[in-house]
Amino acid sequence: MKKSVIITDKLTKRFGAFTAVDAITFEVTQGEIFGFLGANGAGKTTAMRMLCGLLHPTNGRAEVAGFDVFRQREKIKQHIGYMSQRFSLYEDLTVRENIRLYGGIYGLKTNELKTKSDTLINRLGLNEEANKLVRSLPLGWRQKLAFSVAILHEPSIVFLDEPTGGVDPVTRRQFWDMIYETANAGITVFVTTHYMDEAEYCNRVSIMVDGRIEALDSPTGLKKTFSADSMDEVFIQLARKATRND
Amino acid sequence: MKQFLAFVTKEFYHILRDRRTLFFMFGLPVVQILLFGFALSNEIKNASIAILDQSKDESTQALITRLDASRYFTIIKTLHHNNEIESVFRRGEVKLVVVFPANFRQELLHTNATQVQLVADATDTNTATTIANYAASIIRQYQDELLNEQKLPYTIRVENSMLYNPQLKSAYNFVPGVMAMILMLLSALMTSVAIVREKEMGTMEVLLVSPMQPLMVVFTKAIPYLVLSFVNVIIILILSVTLLEMPINGSLTLLLLECLLFIFTSLALGLLISSATHSQQVAMFISLVGLMLPTIIFSGFMFPIENMPKILQIISNAVPARWFYEIVKSIMIKGLGIDAIWRETLILLGMTVFFMGVATARFKVRLEG
Numbered sequence: 173m174k175k176s177v178i179i180t181d182k183l184t185k186r187f188g189a190f191t192a193v194d195a196i197t198f199e200v201t202q203g204e205i206f207g208f209l210g211a212n213g214a215g216k217t218t219a220m221r222m223l224c225g226l227l228h229p230t231n232g233r234a235e236v237a238g239f240d241v242f243r244q245r246e247k248i249k250q251h252i253g254y255m256s257q258r259f260s261l262y263e264d265l266t267v268r269e270n271i272r273l274y275g276g277i278y279g280l281k282t283n284e285l286k287t288k289s290d291t292l293i294n295r296l297g298l299n300e301e302a303n304k305l306v307r308s309l310p311l312g313w314r315q316k317l318a319f320s321v322a323i324l325h326e327p328s329i330v331f332l333d334e335p336t337g338g339v340d341p342v343t344r345r346q347f348w349d350m351i352y353e354t355a356n357a358g359i360t361v362f363v364t365t366h367y368m369d370e371a372e373y374c375n376r377v378s379i380m381v382d383g384r385i386e387a388l389d390s391p392t393g394l395k396k397t398f399s400a401d402s403m404d405e406v407f408i409q410l411a412r413k414a415t416r417n418d
Numbered sequence: 419m420k421q422f423l424a425f426v427t428k429e430f431y432h433i434l435r436d437r438r439t440l441f442f443m444f445g446l447p448v449v450q451i452l453l454f455g456f457a458l459s460n461e462i463k464n465a466s467i468a469i470l471d472q473s474k475d476e477s478t479q480a481l482i483t484r485l486d487a488s489r490y491f492t493i494i495k496t497l498h499h500n501n502e503i504e505s506v507f508r509r510g511e512v513k514l515v516v517v518f519p520a521n522f523r524q525e526l527l528h529t530n531a532t533q534v535q536l537v538a539d540a541t542d543t544n545t546a547t548t549i550a551n552y553a554a555s556i557i558r559q560y561q562d563e564l565l566n567e568q569k570l571p572y573t574i575r576v577e578n579s580m581l582y583n584p585q586l587k588s589a590y591n592f593v594p595g596v597m598a599m600i601l602m603l604l605s606a607l608m609t610s611v612a613i614v615r616e617k618e619m620g621t622m623e624v625l626l627v628s629p630m631q632p633l634m635v636v637f638t639k640a641i642p643y644l645v646l647s648f649v650n651v652i653i654i655l656i657l658s659v660t661l662l663e664m665p666i667n668g669s670l671t672l673l674l675l676e677c678l679l680f681i682f683t684s685l686a687l688g689l690l691i692s693s694a695t696h697s698q699q700v701a702m703f704i705s706l707v708g709l710m711l712p713t714i715i716f717s718g719f720m721f722p723i724e725n726m727p728k729i730l731q732i733i734s735n736a737v738p739a740r741w742f743y744e745i746v747k748s749i750m751i752k753g754l755g756i757d758a759i760w761r762e763t764l765i766l767l768g769m770t771v772f773f774m775g776v777a778t779a780r781f782k783v784r785l786e787g
Binding site: 224226246252255256257260262264265269272274275276278279331 | 420421423424425427428431432435436619620621623624625626627628629630
């Protein structure tokens, strides 16, 4: 039995009278690739922000990497990585400077940072580009670099917020290879996406509708439950029930 | 500490790699100082004047020589009769006629009081006032010298006397004003745009998810601008002293400390703006209209505050640049110390604390949820 790295129990976030996230309960185990799905406005982002320690929950309980989301937000931040749709690299810094910046922010030691950036640059095959501005790199490379930087400090969980937006299918496929590699190395991957083919790559998938988790299972399990051929169909069946609009 | 260094280094890279920012940072101050100091100067040089000397004595001769020798005037005509005055003005030949009454020296020596009439072409009021003042100050000087030589107090009646800036050098007014303007522009505008850019680019999110304290993210971003603004103050002062021959009569340390205080005021305003906006355009707009315009209008360096309607005078009190302008003028030109400007300093300090407090509170709510 693998240990759980994310545990939530009736986690709730209200903004005034509006309940953005309505008592969600789930667990994610170590090394799992967990797909976090939902239509726009379903509450995904709010839920994820709470788990990342960016937002104070209203009610319920949650632990991330063994730390409480109410009282140990700073501890949580040290043990997670984060990458968003926009890749979050500084375009006017070089590859090496970006790595150095994030390493510095996460408090890596100078020697450690040096070795790590060399290894990273080698592995991504960016030797010639190491001192070029990120702006000059193709989108796919930027994406891989952003992901590698997000796990540079070896977090126990990495949160990916729609990491493949605007990238071509081949690059997306390559990116998922990196995700598998990361999960195999024991880092939990918590990913939101709008691409249903990507949902199929996840070990388990949760689907949020109107702030609640309406379904949570492996892609195969979900398809069976909803007697659907693809995740696409599962998603549409559930999303149709949504009553609130964005 | 390591976090802090990594972050500040990054911020300097941003600035040094962006030509636009670099221009704002270093080109603008130089251009503005030169522009205001030379091109836009309302100083007048070599104005054509005429003399009507009805006395032709030792004293009038001495005064005429002085007027001619000064770099402000060139005597192009000597008149012989009162009725010639109007015609030289009509033809636009001269800007000023200096009229010495008959028996100038005799009256001076015997009644101890005499008059000089300065007739100026007031179609251009500014120029007229300025050159009349120049002439008056030259006459006053002569009178002072006579006083030193003689025991009896002679007086030559002249209307105006200019304290502190006897040559009415306009750079003296512009430099403190330009300083206020540039510091406002750099510290407030650049900081707010830089912070909002991170929000726009999505990099802010990543910084907030990192173990860096959210407030530290915001304040560290302001540090390079603090440093560069201070470097700018030094550049401006060097330019003013060397090129514009502006004196620093008071304490340099005090001057630099006051500049630092004003930089903090501007940074606080920049932080406040960035806490309220999400796009670079809006941040820039608010900084320009909400900060630059009041700085130009209400600091007193373009338009004298005393001449404004009461309501605008009251509004001007809320503009930090107004107090800073007062402070810089007092230190640089009047050579006054902290005992003369503690009130203005306290007001600036109060404003800074207030803006900083509001900005911090707003960021706390926004960033820490």
